[in-house]
Amino acid sequence: MQIKNLMSEDLITVDKDQNLSDALKLLRKHNVSRLPVTNHKELVGIISERDIAAKLGSAKYESMPASRLHISSVMVKDVITVPQTMQLDDVARLMLDNGIGSVPVMDEDDKMVGIVSKADFVTLAVGIAFDKITVKEIMTKDLKVVGPTDRLIHARRQMMESNVGRLPVVDDDKLEGMLTSKDLMRAFIDFRKKVPEKYQKSQIKELLVEDIMSFNPTVTTRDATISEVAKIMIETGYNGLPVVEGNDLVGIITQTDILRLIEKLES
Helix, strand or coil: CCCCCEEECCCEEEEECEEEEHHHHHHHHHHCCCEEEEEECCCEEEEEHHHHHHHHHHHHHHHCCCEEEEEEEHCEECCEEEEEECCCCCCCHHHHHHHHCCCEEEEECCEEEEEEEEEHHHCCCCHHHHHEEEEEHEECCCCCCCCCCCCHHHHHHHHEEEEEEEEEEECCCCEEEEEEEHHHHHHHHHHHHHHHHHHHHHHHHHHHHHCEEEECCCCCCCCCHHHHHHHHHHHHHHCCEEEEEEEEEEEEEEHHHHHHHEEEECC
């Protein structure tokens, strides 16, 4: 299958000279996690919730409000793109090799005609073939976790170093909640709005994981099928589900794990 048959043609873009507040409004309005960035309708970058969380939590920008940050200072400039005739498994492999969540799709005139994300690939994981594969066969067991009383700046660093968009929150091996890059992004933005600039540098260190994490997260089990998990992800928009046995966290299954499975089956 060519990627043009899977991509989303409903392109939501943001101009590089707009400010970060404009991007935040678009992300929220359209419930997406990343936006292609354009300049005179030409693709020049891409911006994601993870990029924003990383930038807003850094020392360089820690006291700068989103309204003063331009898209061009936050976006990833070296954008990997794919031709619309590229095969599904080749696109999946490219995304996995580069650790990216989406790729803009270009036509023969190098014009952006769509975008494909891990979430699009997950829609393929519903059906007979995926009813026969269980979570325990592909889930990630080597977990990066944080505790409820860990500082947010520590959690942000964990996400960046591990190149993940979510972290299970664990206390005494028990799953207490989930923390995502979306949570971090919103927390840093709200912090800037509520705390006077002169106090931000000291008070940002007081923000804790338990202040913003999601409690009672949707979970799955090792014996659930990939088809069942894919349906939950499609219905909820969640990018990953903790895998539990009783109350104990034993793994996590993410869109990346499903993408890796699809690439293997397609190739």
